[in-house]
Amino acid sequence: MSRLQQMFNEKISPELKKEFNYSSSMQIPCMQSISLNIGLGDGSQDNKIIQDAVQELTLIAGQKAVITRAKKSIAAFKLREGMPVGCRVTLRHRRMWEFYDKLVNFSLPRVRDFRGIQDRGFDGRGNFTLGIREHTIFPEINMDKVDQVKGMNVTIVTSAQTDKEGKMLLQMLGMPFIK
Numbered sequence: 001m002s003r004l005q006q007m008f009n010e011k012i013s014p015e016l017k018k019e020f021n022y023s024s025s026m027q028i029p030c031m032q033s034i035s036l037n038i039g040l041g042d043g044s045q046d047n048k049i050i051q052d053a054v055q056e057l058t059l060i061a062g063q064k065a066v067i068t069r070a071k072k073s074i075a076a077f078k079l080r081e082g083m084p085v086g087c088r089v090t091l092r093h094r095r096m097w098e099f100y101d102k103l104v105n106f107s108l109p110r111v112r113d114f115r116g117i118q119d120r121g122f123d124g125r126g127n128f129t130l131g132i133r134e135h136t137i138f139p140e141i142n143m144d145k146v147d148q149v150k151g152m153n154v155t156i157v158t159s160a161q162t163d164k165e166g167k168m169l170l171q172m173l174g175m176p177f178i179k
């Protein structure tokens with residue numbers, strides 16, 4: 001069990017139960033999965049860009065990334081159905097907790113001029129999406145081997161029913177929201 005998961009079970013879970021007056025421990029919100037996504041517009045033209053992105057996302061997540069393909073053709077973008085347009089990976093259980101710990105404690109503080117995260121990324125159901133402009137903030141990425149800096153989306157799926165519950169959960173888990 002990871003350090004963060006143990007802290008959730010011992011300290012955060014009872015605090016959330018008390019804060020929101022839950023009658024059952026099954027009502028307490030928790031993280032269900034974390035999804036990482038890199039979209040590459042240039043990837044449909046150059047296969048090397050896609051392969052590099054898959055390799056780097058696999059290093060970051062600790063799990064093999066899959067290539068996402070276009071669902072329909074768009075002539076203006078020279079895009080045909082089935083062409084590669086990005087890559088993604090979904091983390092659950094132990095890998096999810098370890099990635100979240102790494103994201104909050106190591107990677108986000110490495111962002112240039114970091115002051116915190118806006119809480120505008122909630123979707124109304126307690127899930128949070130965070131956009132990262134440079135994938136090089138993760139310690140696994142070797143800057144010498146990076147050809148192109150890529151952005152990525154990190155979506156944290158929780159079992160919370162409202163944004164307030166989701167924000168409280170992520171705040172207690174260490175997410176540095178701006179007040």
